[in-house]
Amino acid sequence: MQSLEALTRDARALANGDIVLTAPETEVARQMQICNACRYCEGFCAVFPAMTRRLEFGKADIHFLANLCHNCGACLHACQYAPPHEFAVNVPQAMAQVRGQTYVDYAWPPAFGQLYQRQGLTLSLALAAGLALFLVLAVVLNGQGLGALWSAPGGNFYGIFPHNLLVGLFAPVFLFATLALALGVRRFWRDVTPATSGAALSAPATAEAADAVLRLKYLDGGHGEGCHNEDDAYTLSRRRFHHLTFYGFLLCFAATSVATLYHYLLGQPAPYDLPSMPKLLGAVGGVSLALGTAGLWRLNLKRHPQHGDAAQKPMDRGFIALLFLTATSGLALWAARGTPALALTLCLHLGAVMALFATMPYGKFGHGIFRTAALLRHAVEKRRPNPVGLGTD
Numbered sequence: 001m002q003s004l005e006a007l008t009r010d011a012r013a014l015a016n017g018d019i020v021l022t023a024p025e026t027e028v029a030r031q032m033q034i035c036n037a038c039r040y041c042e043g044f045c046a047v048f049p050a051m052t053r054r055l056e057f058g059k060a061d062i063h064f065l066a067n068l069c070h071n072c073g074a075c076l077h078a079c080q081y082a083p084p085h086e087f088a089v090n091v092p093q094a095m096a097q098v099r100g101q102t103y104v105d106y107a108w109p110p111a112f113g114q115l116y117q118r119q120g121l122t123l124s125l126a127l128a129a130g131l132a133l134f135l136v137l138a139v140v141l142n143g144q145g146l147g148a149l150w151s152a153p154g155g156n157f158y159g160i161f162p163h164n165l166l167v168g169l170f171a172p173v174f175l176f177a178t179l180a181l182a183l184g185v186r187r188f189w190r191d192v193t194p195a196t197s198g199a200a201l202s203a204p205a206t207a208e209a210a211d212a213v214l215r216l217k218y219l220d221g222g223h224g225e226g227c228h229n230e231d232d233a234y235t236l237s238r239r240r241f242h243h244l245t246f247y248g249f250l251l252c253f254a255a256t257s258v259a260t261l262y263h264y265l266l267g268q269p270a271p272y273d274l275p276s277m278p279k280l281l282g283a284v285g286g287v288s289l290a291l292g293t294a295g296l297w298r299l300n301l302k303r304h305p306q307h308g309d310a311a312q313k314p315m316d317r318g319f320i321a322l323l324f325l326t327a328t329s330g331l332a333l334w335a336a337r338g339t340p341a342l343a344l345t346l347c348l349h350l351g352a353v354m355a356l357f358a359t360m361p362y363g364k365f366g367h368g369i370f371r372t373a374a375l376l377r378h379a380v381e382k383r384r385p386n387p388v389g390l391g392t393d
Contacts, residue, residue, distance in 0.1 A: 021059060024097040028066065029057040031089050034081060041075040044222030046212070046378050047091070048075075053381065060195035063102050063188070067367075067374035069095035072238075073228035073307045074221040083306070096309040103366050108183040115362035120314025124322050124359060132351025135161075139343050142220050157270055160343050161350070163263070169350075173357045180361035185369050189377075196377040197384040205379035212375050216242055229302055238299055245323065245366075246293030251285025252330070271337060282330065289327035312364075319364035325352040 007376045021029065032051050035041065047067045054061055071092045081087035100116065107113035139160060158166075212218065219239035221227050226236035259278040272279045297320050300313065321372045329349035336345040362364075 021062070022101060024094065024101055025059060025062045025367075028094045028098050030063045030159060031091055031094050031170065032057050032062075032065070034087055034089055035075075035091065038081070039299075040080070041091075042220070043076055044074050044078070045070060045072065045218040046375065049097070050378055050381065051084070058195065060191050062098055063105075064192040064195055064374055064377060066095045066098035066102060067188075067370045068378055070101065070216075070218040071096055072219055072221050072226075072310050073304060074223075076304075076306060077228050077232050092307050093309060096307075096312065099367065099370075100309055100312050102188065103362075103371065106184040106188045106370075107362060108180045108187075112180075115359075117314065121317045121321055122276060124318030124355060124363075125325075127358065128322060128352045128355035130351075131354050132348045135347040135350055139347060157342075157346055159350075163269065166350075170354065170357065173354060177357050177360040181366060181369055184361065184366065185373050188370055189373050192374070192377055196381040197378050198224055199384055201376065201380060202383065205383055206376065208379040208382075209372070209375040212379075213372050216246075217239055228307070229299055229304060231262055237295065241295030242301065243290045244288045245296060248285045248287070248289030248292050248327065249323065252280050252327070253285075255279075255282035255285055279334075283334070286327045286331045288322060290331065293324035293327065296320050297324070316364050318359070322352060322356045322359065322363075326356055350351070 036051055042052065047065055050065060050068060073092050076082055077093045081088050081089040083090060103116045104113040107116065182324060216239050219227055219242060221234055225234035227238045229235055255278045259270060262278060274280060300316060333345045333349045336342045374378050
């Protein structure tokens, strides 16, 4: 339940007209009141134990609960009040709509929040293609003709684009994306902390949240058999493909980080060959990322129409496509070393990576950051006495 201070603050703000719930937020509050009376799904995931600690649902509570939801679909298929019942309880869809709204509300700079609603598959691929074309033109102009695209400078990437040029192109984009995400989640954390007991982080709470994030604990459907997809059958596919994508991305990022250390500390510039650590991490990560995103794309196409928010599908698919293109173009770049296709493949890969970084603060990547923050607050809240003795944790 909200702390007394949080309730007082919200009541004062409501009286002053400072807090006005949007239609999606009002719908989540309505459904949570119904769910709080039923509680059949209390053991399904983190949302429902957190719900039982509340008698009222203010804006901060709704944003917190929406980002706790993993959209597994279990509660929709178990609910006796789901459509076509007159109560029309569809928690995954209602939460997804608010979750999308929180990405817009907490975007930094605020004026860029609308990019969440406009970014789709077409825009993502067009941006990657446009950046790749820009790099192709740079190679052609620098090499004095189209023939520069079909040269093979000993498999050396830096013979095409100097190392310092690549750092100058990518470092500002990456640093801006990191800053934008950090400032956005900082505002989210500041808003939901009073509504989740207000206590500071502790080592046990951090460890619990880290375990939930790294294992994707709440994609098990609450019973260990997985999520629902296009039908009422359980499947662990969504959890497994998320794991392949998540850890594949981390391995690729680790490969780049280790390569940076090789370059600056050991004086060993790219390219690298097996069994070097950058190549090993990049190869395993690239394959994992490609397989994970291909699986998520297939599941997204087959997703039950009542799961999630249909308006967010273009954003979801744009992010999946950019991850897939980044992984497959990186693997193709490895195969193209020493061939005339090296320069063209490098331009395609760099265009995909830069497009991914540029859209990162305003696309589906943010959901992992906000969900991690919500899980941290949930783990903290569970360790505080339940103010009205509601529910169990």
